[in-house]
Amino acid sequence: MNNKKILIVDDDPDVRQGINIRLRANHYDTFFAADALSSVVEARKHEPDLIILDLGLPGGDGFVVMERFKLIPSLAVIPIIVVSARDVRTNQERALKAGAKAFLQKPVDNAELLAVIRQALGETEPSETVR
Amino acid sequence: MREKPLQILLVEDNAGDARLLREMFSKEKPGSFELTHLLRMSEAVIHLAKGGVDIILLDMGLPDGHGLDTVRRAHAAAPGVPIIVLTGLDDEALAAEAMKEGAQDYLIKGQIENRALPRALRHAIERHRMQTETDLIRTDQMRFKDEFLSHVSHELRSPLTAIYQFVTILLDKLAGELNREQHEYLEIVLRNVKQLQSMINDLLEVTRVQAGKLMIEPQCTSVSDAIVYTVNTLQGAAAAKGISLSSNLEGCLPLVCADPTRVRQILIILVDNAVKFTPANGAVKVQVRILDEEPNLLVVEVSDSGCGISSDMTERIFERLYQVTDQGLAGRRGLGLGLYICKELVTRQGGQIWVTSLPQKGSVFSFTLPIFSLAHLISTLLKNEEWPAKSVALVTVEIRSPDGWLSKEAREEWSRETRSLLERCVLPDLDVVLPKMESGGPGELFQLVAFADEKGVRVLTKRIREQFERLNHSKQSGLTLSTSHRLLEAFPTRGNTPMNDLATEMAARIEDLIKSESLERTVHE
Numbered sequence: 031m032n033n034k035k036i037l038i039v040d041d042d043p044d045v046r047q048g049i050n051i052r053l054r055a056n057h058y059d060t061f062f063a064a065d066a067l068s069s070v071v072e073a074r075k076h077e078p079d080l081i082i083l084d085l086g087l088p089g090g091d092g093f094v095v096m097e098r099f100k101l102i103p104s105l106a107v108i109p110i111i112v113v114s115a116r117d118v119r120t121n122q123e124r125a126l127k128a129g130a131k132a133f134l135q136k137p138v139d140n141a142e143l144l145a146v147i148r149q150a151l152g153e154t155e156p157s158e159t160v161r
Numbered sequence: 162m163r164e165k166p167l168q169i170l171l172v173e174d175n176a177g178d179a180r181l182l183r184e185m186f187s188k189e190k191p192g193s194f195e196l197t198h199l200l201r202m203s204e205a206v207i208h209l210a211k212g213g214v215d216i217i218l219l220d221m222g223l224p225d226g227h228g229l230d231t232v233r234r235a236h237a238a239a240p241g242v243p244i245i246v247l248t249g250l251d252d253e254a255l256a257a258e259a260m261k262e263g264a265q266d267y268l269i270k271g272q273i274e275n276r277a278l279p280r281a282l283r284h285a286i287e288r289h290r291m292q293t294e295t296d297l298i299r300t301d302q303m304r305f306k307d308e309f310l311s312h313v314s315h316e317l318r319s320p321l322t323a324i325y326q327f328v329t330i331l332l333d334k335l336a337g338e339l340n341r342e343q344h345e346y347l348e349i350v351l352r353n354v355k356q357l358q359s360m361i362n363d364l365l366e367v368t369r370v371q372a373g374k375l376m377i378e379p380q381c382t383s384v385s386d387a388i389v390y391t392v393n394t395l396q397g398a399a400a401a402k403g404i405s406l407s408s409n410l411e412g413c414l415p416l417v418c419a420d421p422t423r424v425r426q427i428l429i430i431l432v433d434n435a436v437k438f439t440p441a442n443g444a445v446k447v448q449v450r451i452l453d454e455e456p457n458l459l460v461v462e463v464s465d466s467g468c469g470i471s472s473d474m475t476e477r478i479f480e481r482l483y484q485v486t487d488q489g490l491a492g493r494r495g496l497g498l499g500l501y502i503c504k505e506l507v508t509r510q511g512g513q514i515w516v517t518s519l520p521q522k523g524s525v526f527s528f529t530l531p532i533f534s535l536a537h538l539i540s541t542l543l544k545n546e547e548w549p550a551k552s553v554a555l556v557t558v559e560i561r562s563p564d565g566w567l568s569k570e571a572r573e574e575w576s577r578e579t580r581s582l583l584e585r586c587v588l589p590d591l592d593v594v595l596p597k598m599e600s601g602g603p604g605e606l607f608q609l610v611a612f613a614d615e616k617g618v619r620v621l622t623k624r625i626r627e628q629f630e631r632l633n634h635s636k637q638s639g640l641t642l643s644t645s646h647r648l649l650e651a652f653p654t655r656g657n658t659p660m661n662d663l664a665t666e667m668a669a670r671i672e673d674l675i676k677s678e679s680l681e682r683t684v685h686e
Contacts, residue, residue, distance in 0.1 A: 042319055048326025055335045086315075115318035117311060117365060123574075136318050137325040137358060140333075 033059045034151055037078040039069040039095065040113070041087050045136075049082060049113075049143075056144055066090035070098055073105050080151055083130070085114035085121065096128045109150040113138055166195045167282065168213055172205045172235075173198065173220040173247065178270055182218070185278050194279070202226040202234060203620070209239040210631070216282055217244045219264075221255065225620070228255060229262055230588055236263040237585055243289035245281065265289050303371070310368045314361045321361070325354050363498040367481070370505045377509050378577060380597035381533045382421040384461060385410045388447050391428040395436060403441040406432070409448040417459050417530040418596045419510045424530070427506050428461070430499040431526050435465035439523075443467060457537050458512070458529040469520040479504040479514065503528070536668035538593050540661060542612060553667065554611045554618045555674045556646040558583065558625060561604035563639055575640065576605050582632060583607060586624045610671060618646050647674055 036058045040046045043064070050060045061076045063069040066089040073081065081099075085092035092112060099105045112125040115136040122133040131150045134143060169186070173179045179198055186194050197214075199205050202225045208214070217239070221231055235244055246267040248256040256267035265285040268278075328350050330336055331343075339347070369375050392408050399406035417424075428447070435445040443466040452458045470478060481501040507514040507528045518524035531537075560575055576597070583594045592611040611621055622644040629642045649670055 042323065044323035045319065045326065048323055048330065051330050051335055052326065055333075115315050115322065117315070137322040137354070140329055 033057050034080065034153075035059045035061065035076055035078040036147070037061045037063060037069070037073055037076060037081045039063045039072075039081060039087065039092075040084040041065060042084075045084075052140060052143070053147075058147075064088075066095050066098075069095050070102070070105070073099070073108065074102075077104070078108060080147060081108055081110045082147075083110050083112050085112060085116050085125070093124065093128055096125075096130065100129065111146055111150055113143070166192050167286075168215045169194055169196045169218060169282070170205065170208060170214045170216070171196055171198045171218045172200075172202065172223065173218070174200045174223055175220065178220070178247070182273075182278075185273070185275050188275060189279055202231055203624075206234060206238045206624075207627075209235070209242065212239075214239060214242050216286055217242055218247055218268075219244050220247045221252065221259065222249075227588060227590065229258055230590070232259045232262040232264050233589075241293070243285045245285050306371075307368050310364060314365050317357075317361050321354060321357055324350070325358075328354065360498075363502065366502050367498050370502065375505065375509065376577065377420045377423055377506075378580065378597075379418050379420055379510065381416045382419055382424065383414070384417055384419075384424060384449055384459060384530065385414055387421060387424040387428055388449070388461070390425055391432050392447060394429065395432050398433070399436045399445060402436060402439075404436055404439050405444045406436065407444070407446055409446065414449055415451070415459065415532045415534075418533040419512075419530045423506050423510065427503050427528065428463070430503050431463040431528075434499060435463050435467065435524075435526070439465045439467035443523075451532070452529065455529075457532050457534060459532050460527050460529050462525050462527045464523060464525040466523040469522055469524055470516060470518040471520050472518070475516050475518060478516065533596065534668070535595075535672055536661070536664045538595070539610065539668050539671070540664035542591065542593060542610075552612075552614050552648050552650040553671065554613050554646045554648050555671055555678070556609050556611055556618060556622065556644060557678060558607040558609070559604045559643050560607075560629075561641050561643070563641065571638075571640075572605050575638075578632060579605065579607060579629070582628050583609060583625065586621065586628060587611070592621070608675065615648065618648070622646065647678070649674065 036053055038046050038049050038053075038060055039062075040049070041064050046062055046064070050062070053060050061072055061078060063072040064087075066087050069081075069083070069087075083092045083095060087095065090098075092114065096110060099108065099110070109131045110129065112121075112130045112133045113136060114121060114125075114133070118133065118135045125133045132146045134146060171179060171182060173182070183196065183198070186196050197208065199208060200223075202223050205217075205219075209217075217235055219231060219235055221228055223231055226234065232244060232246060240263075243265040244259075244263065246256050246259045246264045247270055248259075248267055249270055253267075253269065256264075256269075259267060265288055266281060268281060328347055331339065332347050332351065366375075388408050388410060392406055396406055432445060432447065439445055445463070445465045448462050448464075450460050450462070452460050479500050481498065504514050507530075511531045512529040514526070514528040516524055516526050558579070560579060562571065580594065587594060587609060591613065592609055594607065594609045597607075611618060613621060625644065626642060633640055633642075649667075
């Protein structure tokens with residue numbers, strides 16, 4: 031079985047690395063972007079099955095990134111999960127309206143993150159128990 | 162002095178009084194004043210909405226206004242415009258009350274001197290300007306503090322995220338095997354990460370409390386559900402410490418009038434505290450009872466077998482940032498914000514919170530919530546000596562989107578907006594907006610009870626519709642609002658019947674109406 035591909039967009043290298051280890055342990059292939067512009071470039075290059083998106087990014091925040099993705103037909107269909115340190119009450123609704131599948135507040139519980147990813151990918155059977 | 166003429170709105174139904182005032186103004190320098198004279202409050206509200214008024218001269222005895230309520234309505238329609246109240250000689254006390262409602266000054270009819278009038282107007286405007294300035298500065302400072310705290314908590318979350326991620330990576334052995342000691346130490350790190358996380362959340366919540374942004378949406382809700390939820394959520398944490406966590410929910414409990422999310426939040430804080438301060442093998446229990454001395458209140462009690470609180474601390478622990486400093490207690494305990502948040506949440510929902518405690522035996526934290534009772538709601542309106550009106554109306558207001566159904570987000574947003582709109586539209590001593598009774602259905606439904614006849618209801622629904630249109634327009638949401646009402650007539654004259662009996666009878670009839678309305682809707686859809 032081919033592993034699903036996930037693009038991690040976050041400007042904090044430690045957080046990126048943390049998510050990366052967790053996702054690889056759960057048999058996902060991972061790619062990275064650290065700012066708004068490279069998120070589009072990386073998405074075009076790797077055509078991921080899912081994007082994990084931070085809101086506070088250099089070069090345009092997560093909302094700008096989502097707008098840009100919408101304009102590119104091949105990228106518009108990729109499910110996006112927003113993972114942000116910003117306040118849930120003021121940003122959740124806005125993120126969902128902008129087209130995100132879910133809004134998760136940092137620090138995200140590992141089990142929750144994986145469950146939301148599986149749901150967004152439409153994986154009925156979990157690829158493996160939570161590690 | 163200003164260049165443009167001062168725009169004065171005079172709201173006065175007595176032709177004689179109005180003429181006198183007009184004459185006084187006519188003696189002023191031409192071009193310094195422009196007077197608009199209206200007879201009714203309803204006209205004034207529409208005129209004020211257009212803007213451009215510098216000061217309002219307001220008679221308190223208008224045919225479509227009720228004393229102080231006139232001032233409230235004028236203030237609500239144009240919060241930035243100073244008001245001078247016009248009153249009779251025997252009403253000076255009322256005029257003084259009006260100033261508490263936002264009026265800048267009052268003038269006694271028949272005692273207004275020619276020269277004094279323009280001076281009174283200018284003074285009122287100047288005083289109002291200074292007050293507004295002070296308010297603005299205060300708002301600015303508060304906003305800065307809010308932004309600062311929100312920024313800080315955001316910045317704290319990012320490094321915390323990295324710590325959490327890597328501690329769990331190690332704990333889950335994604336970086337290799339751990340020995341028992343290493344595992345134990347990492348568990349300690351994780352526990353502290355979680356504590357830090359909840360402190361950051363508290364910090365944000367307190368910012369909201371102090372900015373007055375704490376949203377509370379009362380509805381008919383079950384306390385039992387909230388207790389079951391809390392016990393389930395914290396069962397794991399209790400079990401990990403060897404503490405038995407249980408609830409005792411006997412019999413059929415009445416519904417309360419409260420915000421279910423907020424009730425859960427209060428319970429989580431109290432039970433979490435109880436678990437924290439109870440030693441291993443202790444017990445934490447949640448129960449509910451109706452207060453004997455106050456049958457309109459439900460009491461929720463969270464009791465523990467923990468270290469207890471000495472009697473001189475039982476008041477202070479609800480203060481902001483207060484922490485018990487007792488060497489006997491284990492380690493740090495958070496920011497000291499949880500109980501403060503609890504107290505704010507309980508008080509804002511019309512309840513009280515207190516603690517009784519025996520050191521070394523345990524504590525009982527109790528809070529009350531108002532039981533939902535239509536009779537009780539109505540009896541607050543019956544304080545008047547006379548029947549306020551010969552009939553009572555049940556008014557139903559429904560909001561829908563153009564395609565019929567409201568989404569969850571729109572529902573939440575509009576439920577809040579509309580409720581506060583309705584609260585603004587009703588007359589506080591004659592009408593009451595009912596808490597939300599049912600959810601589901603395509604639109605968002607609101608009901609209110611109004612002591613009014615057919616004509617009164619028409620005035621009320623017209624006002625609601627106008628305000629809604631304005632809100633709708635500014636938000637460009639394209640929602641539609643529909644209203645309907647039913648009248649209950651022929652109530653017995655007050656006579657010697659005790660108030661409570663009347664309220665109970667009336668409540669029963671209104672409840673029947675609500676039920677039949679709800680039934681009709683179900684059939685309709």
